[in-house]
Amino acid sequence: MRHLMLALLLAAPAAAQQIETDLELVLLADASGSIDADELAFQRQSYATAITDPAVVAAIQNTLYGSIAVTYVEWATNQATVVDWTIVADMDSATTFADALIGPPRQASGRNAIGSALLYGMEQINANDIRGFRRVIDFSGDSMGNTYGPPITQARDQVVAAGITINALPIVRSGGFMGGNLLQAYTDNIIGGPGAFAIAAESGPEFTHAIRRKLILEIAGTTPDTAIAALLLDPLQEGQ
Template sequence: MRHWLLPLAFLATPLHAQEVDLELVLLADASGSIDQAEIDFQRQGYAQAITHPDVLYAISSTLTGSIAVTYVEWAANQAVVVDWTVIANPQDAEAFAANLLVPPRLASGRNAIGAALLEGKRLIEENSITGLRRVIDFSGDSANNWSGPSIVEARDQVVAAGITINALPILRDGVSEVSGENLIELYTDRVIGGPGAFIVAAESGASFTAAVRRKLILEIAGSPPAVIPTSAP
């Protein structure tokens, strides 16, 4: 059996009732339509975005000067890739980014979007962090839901718990590469919800990292408009 050696930063000690401005669950698509190269590309995109000076400035400008983030891949199952990490300075962000690139693929199979949203809710409610705001950021390339609770039922449970859901649909030529559906409309109707909920659409490829960075800045700052086009500066 192959054993993976993780950096010491990955094996973080529990966080004890630490107050941050934002608790953020990054739910990244790892379903069957996402191959290993795309898994790596998504992780690299988030690693580059979380360490970008504009994102770090947004974090430093919050009320507490800090946020807490966890990165979770979802498919038929959900798997935590990087556990809750408080980011208050560039060193924290660099550690999070480095840890994100280490583990092997941890989720696979067909879509269970409803279950993924409820797992995000559980991760927020069971951690020992106090966030002034609580957000699940869901990304995906389709709106299929092959098992588990329905997307809408799960969304409504999350929102009822005081958690906002934002979304990042991954598109090709403006639609889902998997099904050809308009994911912006579907995610607006079925996925996002809560105060200030919004969508940032990302075309697969070079614009992905820029879209992730815009999304993070808006989530950290709060109160964005409803839909952010891929061409936004």
């Protein structure tokens, strides 16, 4: 009995240990009423293509830990986790994540609740069993509407106070959005934390490239303005 109890005590701390990785990344994608079924599928495919890009996988392998943890969440009036936390460290694990992204039915719908979406992303980070050297929410959307939930800036400030950086990918459509420059609106109201940035993307083929570019920057822990970013992104120029 004594030996059994000792074995259980020795095993307990190991079971409670957190997984350590370089980056905890929440991909928070728009699934509100402005995104139809084809666009939703295209968004998922774009993220799947981007995370399995050799340049993205190489960026992951060049991090301090050689891995990142990533989850894919869609937001609207409600939020839904499409792919749970996955450790990505090589092409095989990146492909596993990408394959899981394609196929699940739509679970988030309705109008915008950006503030609630940001807080949900924070909860996913705080509640997991992973300890990342950096923690980032990657928010994408095509408007600034916030019909439900807390104010956007209030939610942003709460997330940033928890030590989480918010980056943004505003999806710019022809004709713009009601209120003017979406990139500026996201910069002023959504992004926050150390090294936070926003990159605009047009819907269509440019969207996939913008996601790939943004992932490389986030994985490397840099921004579009730095010299190192230019070096990291140089291999992508041929694929434009």
